[in-house]
Amino acid sequence: MHFIPEELDTYVVNHTQKEPDLLQQLNRETYQKILQPRMLSGAYQGRVLSMLSKIINPKNILEIGTYTGYSAICLAEGLQVNGELHTIDINEELEGFQRKYFDLSDYGKQIHQHIGDATQIIPNLDKKFDLVFIDADKPNYPVYFDLVINKINSGGIILSDNVLWTGKVIEEVKDDDLSTKALLHYNQLLVEDQRIETVLLPIRDGLTISRKI
Known part of the structure; x- marks a missing residue:
């Protein structure tokens, strides 16, 4: 879905840094072999995630929703040298696909996979995070927020994907x-919680940046 005219969207993409070759390969293989390839972050949003991570320069990142690993690699581009990225996904069938590309990247040793229910895994992560990316099952977004808010350092960032939900957030909602x-x-x-400050960006399907005060 385009929230700006398609011609302008194309101009934006054409004047944004191109995705690295490895991510082009990951993108292509996802569309060839994996179900629901539209779940992939994609080249433009991937560069947005990479840029935000590089600005934040986090020591520890938490990602909820790995899919094929594209966004994890983008986020890992901003990690500190001794930093770690922990990524959670419930689909164990994708674990090998993810690991192949993680190990082909420069960040394989820094990326740690967790397979299972994120609501059970997050409480057992003995880490404080500088950056959290939420991009998993939408009904659990409020639950994930409650689980991570106390695991984020002051000044840390929560990125929330798909918050415009192809425009359904302003339409009549079916029961x-x-x-x-x-x-x-x-x-x-996110707007009302006094522990954070939030801005919602109309990037692709909506990306919210929330900063812990």
Whole structure:
């Protein structure tokens, strides 16, 4: 979905740094072999994630929702030399695909995979994070926020993906649309929670930046 005219969107993409060759390969193989390839962050948003991570220069990153590993590698580009990225995904069938590309990148030794239910894994991570990226099942977004907010250092950042949900957040919500209902609640939560300051960016399907005060 384009939130600006398609011609202008194309201009934006054409004047943004190109994705690295490895990520081009990951992108291509995801579309060839993996179900629901639209879940991939993609080249433009990947460069946005990379840039934000480089600005933050985090020591520890938490990613909720790995998929094929594209966004993890983008975020890892900003890690400190001794930093770590912990990424969680419930789909064990993708673990080998992810690890192949992690190890082909410059950050393989810094990226740690966790397979299973994120609501069970996050409480057991004995880490403080400078950057958290939430890009998993939408009904659990408010739950993930509650689980990570006390694991983030002061000044740390939460990035939340798909918060515009192809525009459904401003449409009439169907009774059985749990994802849209959860995102409406989540977006309101981010605005009202006094522990953070938030800006929602209309990038692709919506990306929220929340900074812990």
